Amino acid sequence: MDFKKLLRGPLVYILLAVIVVSVGFSLLSGNGFREVSTSEGLEMLSDNEVESATVIDADQRVDLVLTQDGDEGNQVQFHYATARGEEVINAINDSQLNTFDDEVSTGNWFTSILGFVIPFAIIGLIFWFLLSSMQGGGNRVMQFGKSKAKLVSKESPKVTFDDVAGADEAIEELEEIKDFLKEPAKFQAVGARIPKGVLLYGPPGTGKTLLARAVAGEANVPFYSISGSDFVEMFVGVGASRVRDLFKEAKENSPAIIFVDEIDAVGRHRGSGSGGGHDEREQTLNQLLVEMDGFDVKTNVILIAATNRPDILDPALLRPGRFDRQIGVDAPDMLGRKKILEVHGKGKPLAAGVDLEVLARKTPGFTGADLASVLNEAALLTARSNAQLIDNRALDEAVDRVMSGPQRRTRVMRDQEKLITAYHEGGHALVATAMNNTDPVTKITILPRGRALGYTMVMPVEDRYSVSRNELLDQLAYAMGGRVAEEIVFHDPTTGASNDIEKATSTARKMVTEFGMSANIGSVKLGSGNSEMFLGRDMGSQRDYSERLSEQVDAEVRELIENAHDEAWNVLNENRDILDALALELLEKETLDQTQLAAIFADVKKLTPRPQWLSSDRRPVSDRPPIPMPEKAPIDLGATDGAIDSEPAPKPTRVTRPRRAPDIAPA
Template sequence: MTSPGNNQGQPPADNPQASVPKQYSFLWLSAAIFLMVLWLQENRQPHLQELAYSDFKSAVVNEQIAEITLKEDNITGRFTDRGKASFRTDTGERDSEGFHTVRPPIADDSLLPLLEDHGVTIRALPTGLTWWQELIRGFLPWLLLLALMFWFWGAAQKRIAPGGLFDFGRSKARRARKETSTTTLEDVAGIESAKRDIAEIIDFLKSPDKYRALGAVMPKGVLLVGPPGTGKTLLARAIAGEAEVPFFSISASEFIEMFVGVGAARVRDLFLEARKEAPALIFIDELDAVGRSRGAGLGGGHDEREQTLNQILTEMDGFEAHENVLVLSATNRPDVLDSALLRPGRFDRTITLDRPHRDAREAILNVHVRKVPLAGDVNLAQLAGRTIGLSGADLKNLVNEAALTAARENLNSVNAHCFDVAHDRIVLGQERDSRLSPAEREVVAYHECGHAIMAYYMPKADPLTKVTIIPHGVAMGVTEQTPREDHYHLTESYLKDRIKVMLGGRSAEKIIYGEVSTGAQNDLKEATTLIRRMIGQWGMSEKIGPLGLSIGEEHVFLGREMGLPREFSEKMAELIDTEIQAQLVALEKATLEFLTEHRRQLELLTKAVLEKETLSLEEVGEVIESEKKRKTA
């Protein structure tokens, strides 16, 4: 069952990867020149016929050899005219001026007299290399090896520190300029109170004398807090587009490296650059990457992250007054931030961004559809009412998915059907093909119709929207509910009706088949989590009483591993578990009784959903109301 529940890049010249192809080109060019020199050295010699040593001595006797050159055991020489004709005829090889042969290792004392007797000119070359050749042969391999090592070292250094080894501690912050920024406050909708706070800060940067005349001091830090997708980074981009001061943007994780002290050095360099161009703005995204509470980890107070945090604290409130540098940060985990960051004098102001309400969602949709051609049947106000729980990023994705659907169907404009498809894709998941057997398909139908009937009848539950047995995402079937309005306070009756809807699928299987399947795994997990919070955190149990205990939270087990004391005893834990079990059993019993009473409607609704696969609220109502009329007739 499913209920509906944003870096500017560096310029190419600063990219460390840009220099690597140039280095590769230089290496390949050097190798090509070296191979070409070898090829020329090899091919500058004329073609020489290979002669056997015995044939060579016979040619000397027959006066077919004009001259020879001796170099160790190698003999090269030139034929006489008679020798040319003879060897061309006898061997069939092409005409050649010379020949080559090798003396056998056994000494031949008769060779020199034989050559002199037949008038052969004899030349000899020195057997060793010259001093410069020996120098090259000895040192060239080592020079090549050292050059290769230095090249790899330089390439790795540029990947880590683009500016070189001495640039390792430089800040990686990107500077945004007003003339290049395309986002302004007009592109930010649904967070009007946050925009007013930001507009005041921008006005202070533009005309500080107006505020100083009244004794006002600009905040040193502004912390943007909110769930993912609520517009924290978008708001920072809008500030970069609106402010007429330098704007430095960086992610907190970019401070951290494997070497201790690098993060603190980068923080110092960032604030130094900002002070040089003050007044200036610094935006640190995902502050919790370095701003977590100190002393809670295994690294003590000397690890890289805590040194970086200490440097941020010092720069924001050190011995020097940085009154013209404002630090803007964003996080979705303010609960894990160090208390020293949040005190006045550091982050003086906190701006909370929550998921948008209905009017805010409509305003956000109006911003994102500016460049989208809409059909006449699109009602943004109605669409805003259907998207309760979606963040600003979700709504942007909704509009984009609708436009993609229209393009896929070759439409000239985006109509309401495209938004319906996009909504189902985001809320329910991607529709996929079913590979279920008829029997499994029937089980899924009964399961989803059990959810649907409970959602249809429970007075406090979120209204039913549709029920489908078409698989979406990882679910084999989906029952969609849409709240009537945004919920800020949840009552006990609402939560119990919600749990009954969750248990409706499992209860329907038990009534029809006498047993349950694994399809209720997620329903049981959500129901158990919700009832645990009701009992332990929200005081919705007569036996436990009005206690708010730290149970059902994300970091309970981590706290126990770190040796932190638990807030309640083992006896209380046992009592809580017993109460959770008792309430879940009671709610399941009530659900079973209700579905047993409405079994005929369950069977008819299942038959209808097996035929059509998807039923809207109106179609579900027709099936249920027709059976009620037949029963009362």
């Protein structure tokens, strides 16, 4: 238990309040009389030790003043039960008393008021502390409706557009927003209306929040920053109140900019909650819609929002008049990656041989956050090795760390597992090299890294924004290359190809159901993109096609995978000697770079080009002539101890499912 946290909590104050109240009651109720038992009091009366007695009927108490002072004074009191009241009165009457009084008490009015007020005060105090603990301090009590937005002050470190690279189009659009705020008259003179909102959308790590911080640094106007999740609380109406308070404060200090990060937390499509909707979130969204496009058209407040899920935002939020500008911030291209590396490389001691352009070519698909992590990891590795300059070795290791995780040096693999891994990765690399539409293989390693026992790096030489059918078929083939190599060499495949099979199946299913690359299914989008949000990402999609078509889809996907398996089989048997040489080289060196691979793959026999594919070609694939499977001469590897079969494994027999004839014959 965290005692420090407990001491800072409301429980301590509640206990102190109870103690203070108890002590107060004891002081108020105390009158200087010493309490004795009933029998002792009656005995004092019978022994004539009492000078005076007072009977308080309301409390059923008798106050006695003794004739002689004792060690603890001469004032005592005792209480009696109702049944013994007559006995007490008789004892008083029989005693020789100088004074005898009866007191019919109506109670102390002050004590009565305290007894009524204090319980409510304690309950209010408990409620007050509970609310203050949930709101982050006593200064936030009962201020749920106040905005939590942070005002970026002029003293805070500024980020400018010079610190942002790889997003030139987004910077251009945001610079125009800055000009709107600085010189609104120039645009109003030609009838232009200042945009109400700008939505930045794109994958995580592409720099959306950084762009908003750059706008705050460039614009000399108040900049309010808040997260979408800060609007919604457990109390109904708080979110809408905070939206009103935020825009009220921004309008009072206009021109101003409001930045809402992760707006999908509050701007999700209405009616998507469980049971028909989430009233609190939808009330917050409704208030946001009103504030963005209300009756007041003269307010000079611009809302900038960022999200990586624009598909789930409410359509009313995306229409012109609210988010007039929707700027996509995607992963940077090669030139953008180079600029990002230059920005993050400032202040880092790079060795003379480091070329950031080469590093940019090695990192296709990396976001700005990934590239920043690469340089940071390289700096950490350099410091760990007590070096002074960041060299290419550290950068290569940093790229591998960001892509696949740190190397697992403590994992000790058996020789047989190393051999299987070498052939598995060699199968991937060899098939990728033998294809006609794949990117070059730049690296192979059998060192465990992350969750993988080894990996093959296939990197494009240039940025691509679309992929052809033949390129996807090549990806399927070299994804199956590792599994096929295990079948050919060891006749006993392992579980190491599970991720390859998963990726190949996913790609093949997308080719059939999304990309229209199946002649039998046709160019039809199968599966509804509309999903129920409250069911989750994986359960939300709906199948809008029949069971019969579903069987055809499964057959087409299986056909694509089996054809890829056949192509990998033919390539590996055709180049078996190269596969064996590659495996032995991997066992010796564990990691091979592009230069070493180029020497090994110099004589690779390429796959025969595939027949031209036409969408109107409805012939079953099984009617086409099969690709011949040449026999492979045996190769003696010496130190394999019989673990490798030099003869090609027999091709597994497959049962070909009958294909349904087309309803309409091709013209």
